[in-house]
Each structure stands twice: as C-alpha cells, then as structure tokens.
Amino acid sequence: MIIEPRIRGFICLTAHPKGCEQNVINQINYTKSKGTINGAKKVLVIGASTGFGLASRITSAFGSNAATIGVYFEKPAQPGKTASPGWYNTAAFEQQAQAAGLYAKSINGDAFSNEIKEKTIDLIKADLGQVDLVIYSIASPVRTNPVTGITHRSVLKPIGQTFTNKTVDFHTGVVSTISIEPCTEEDIANTVAVMGGEDWDMWMEALNKAGVLAPGATTVAYSYIGPDLTEPVYRKGTIGRAKDHLEATASVITGKLGNIGGKAYVSVNKALVTQASSAIPVIPLYISLLYKVMKEKGIHEGCIEQMQRLFAQRLYFSGGVPTDDKGRIRIDDWEMRTDVQDQVAALWKEATTETLPAIGDLEGYKTDFYNLFGFKVNGVDYTADTDEMVEVPGLV
Ligand code: NAD
Ligand code: NA
DSSP: OOOOOOEETTEESOOOHHHHHHHHHHHHHHHHHTOOOOOOSEEEEESOSSHHHHHHHHHHHHHHOOEEEEEEOOOOOBTTBOOOHHHHHHHHHHHHHHHTTOOEEEEESOTTSHHHHHHHHHHIIIIISOEEEEEEOOOOSEEEOTTTOOEEEOOOOOSSSOEEEEEEETTTTEEEEEEEOOOOHHHHHHHHHHHSSHHHHHHHHHHHHTTOEEEEEEEEEEEOOOOGGGTTTTTTSHHHHHHHHHHHHHHHHHHHGGGGTOEEEEEEOOOOOOHHHHTSTTHHHHHHHHHHHHHHTTOOOOHHHHHHHHIIIIITOTTOOOOOTTSOEESOTTTTOHHHHHHHHHHHHHOOTTTHHHHSOHHHHHHHHHHHTTOSOTTOOTTSOOOOOOOOTTBO
C-alpha cells in the first residue's frame, strides 16, 4: 500500500517500514564510521525499539560486535494497518545484525510484568548464558505493578503552583501561553511508580537471582535535567520526582550487585525529539531553540551520536567512567554549556509565532518528529507500493 503520515496531535497513527529501515541503516553506518568500542559483548536492552534504547542496541552491536537481546512493547501490522515504528525499527535492526553475523533476538511485551522478565531470563540462559550490560530505557505513561496489581498513570505537571509559560504547537508554529495546574500528592506517587526506579530494580534483582549477570556486569538507565526554563514542569515537576527516584535507585542496585561486583549508573542525556518528549508542554519550544543554537555551534547530536559518546567516552573509556559529583554520567554536557543556555534563554524571550521560524529550528523539530515514524527520510520513495506486513526476524 501507499503509506502516508496520519498525524493526531502528538502522535502519528501510521509508520513507514522503509523509512524506519533507512533510519536504522543510517544509525548503523554512523556507528561503523566511528570505529570499534571495547565494550560489552552480551547486551540486554529493555526499551530497545526506539529512541535512546534502539541507539544503545545499535552502538553495542555495530560498535562492539555484541550479541543483543531487545525487549520492547510494539504493535505488529495488520493487513491495511501499519505496525508501530519500533516494530519496523526492530525488524530492520535484526535483519542487519543477523546479516552481519551478530546474534539478535527480541521479546515483545510488557517489561513491567513478571512474565516478560522470566521469558527474558529463559532466553539469556538458553542462548547467551549471561549478559555483561543491561540498558534500561523504558518510557511509558502507564505501569501495572506486578506485585500489587495496581495500574499507575504518570502525569506531567508542576508541583505546588501553577506554571505559566510559552509553548509552541510544532505543527502550526503558533506560539502561545499555557498554564498548567499543579498536581496532587497522588499524581507524584503515580508518576514515580511509572517512571522511577522500581521496575529497573525489579529487573536487576530478577536477573541477579537467576545468575544471568556476568561478573562485573553494568547496568545503565537514562535521565534528564534540563534548564531553569523547563524546571517547573520537568525537573521540579512530577517527572523530575520520578527521575530523582531513578537516580537514587542506581546506588541501591549497585549495593545489591555486590555479589558479582556489578555497578548501576544513570546517564543524563540531551533533550531530543521523541514520542515521549513531544507530549510535554513547553519542551518542544525549548528543543526548537536549542537545536538552532547547537546546530549553529556544530555540537548538535541525535540519539545515535549521544550513545556513541556514552559508550566510547564514558562507559568504556580507558581512564574509568567519568561522573559528576552525584555519580551520574553526563552526556548533556554540551546542551548545558553556559554559552548554549545563555543564548537559548535570550531567544526564549523573543520567541513569538512571527519570530520563531527565524530564531528557532521548527523545521528541524518537525523533520525529527516525522522521522520517528519513518516519514520525510532522505532516499525513501514514498510513492512506491510498500508492504506493511514486516516480520521481526529475531522475535522469540
Ligand atoms: P522512546 O519512547 O523512544 O522509547 C521507549 C521504549 O520503551 C520503546 O522501546 C518502547 O517500546 C519501550 N516501552 C514502553 N513501554 C514499555 C513496556 N511496558 N514494556 C516494554 N517496553 C516498553 O523514549 P526515549 O525518549 O528513548 O526514552 C528512554 C529514556 O530516556 C527515558 O527514561 C527517558 O526519560 C530518557 N530520556 C529522554 C530524553 C529525551 O529528550 N527524549 C532525554 C533524556 C533522557
Ligand atoms: Na528507548
């Protein structure tokens, strides 16, 4: 069929298999162009199908020749209805990996459940024995706790007071003022339950108990800090509480991995266009100004460039893993540079519907958004008849 984007607010209802494949191939080529990383050889990626998780899997496989197992939650296609982008991404990745002689298998299901954890452990035992790196890169609005059976929903709200600031509708380019009402105590607890560290801890405990973590195994989860501008709705809002919890969980996990000499890290990553970040008010305006400034300075990065730097210059850096005073790995260092942040803050004051096309990178934002779903990707023929039914070769 001919597959076109069907946008509804912050999401696109369709995805293009060839565009998703091209995105994956571009990321693989980037990784190969940067040479070998002396990294982990057996890697489990939880949240492996899009964004930072997919880029971590590509960096492991094509940077270190690693065998990879990916866990994700994606929708397969039905005749006449496309799959979700992460499905097509994984199909493309596993085709490329297997063609390169690399082990690549995956599990599609709810990573928060006991069942998917057990299935993953069984697969590691059967095929790899143990893993030496576990990447935890889940982004989800909802989680059912397998112990209590309670389903929690996260919210993106400020804590304590109403937050009023500028935002942009990135489809129309209209800049307006929005006010977000503060959350309740229950909202905070629910957001921490979904996006905090509890599930990461449960995964690491289950893997450790099952004996499938290699001596000295490392695990990494991803966090975000960002500027003062977005603080009320991000780092000091409900999601920030979840990130505080995630960061605190790293030392809890490191404590529990004493038996194997393992270590848990949080890496603070750069703001990027993903399905998750497009839905957060204020953030798209910040990102469009940030992209403009970082591109002008020649320091803009996407997920794959970020993961390349994480693996080559932080995790597997010969001089040991550099961290900040709170033990966090920082690859948001270029985003947070004073010259970058000063310029973004100045542009923020000037941003209106009229000025944004010139002072911000709204086009870059939009292109990245379409690219997430495999659209507007260079070299793809969108007029060609395309088979929506694509198999994931390593799906267990
Ligand atoms: P993403 O939406 O691109 O990826 C989320 C992944 O989680 C996908 O593979 C999806 O299939 C999987 N997933 C979601 N629910 C699942 C479930 N129940 N079971 C199994 N898999 C599930 O998100 P992303 O932006 O790459 O975010 C990954 C992490 O990076 C998050 O912790 C996020 O907060 C963090 N981060 C994001 C940014 C940013 O700007 N996007 C910046 C810094 C840190
Ligand atoms: Na991810």
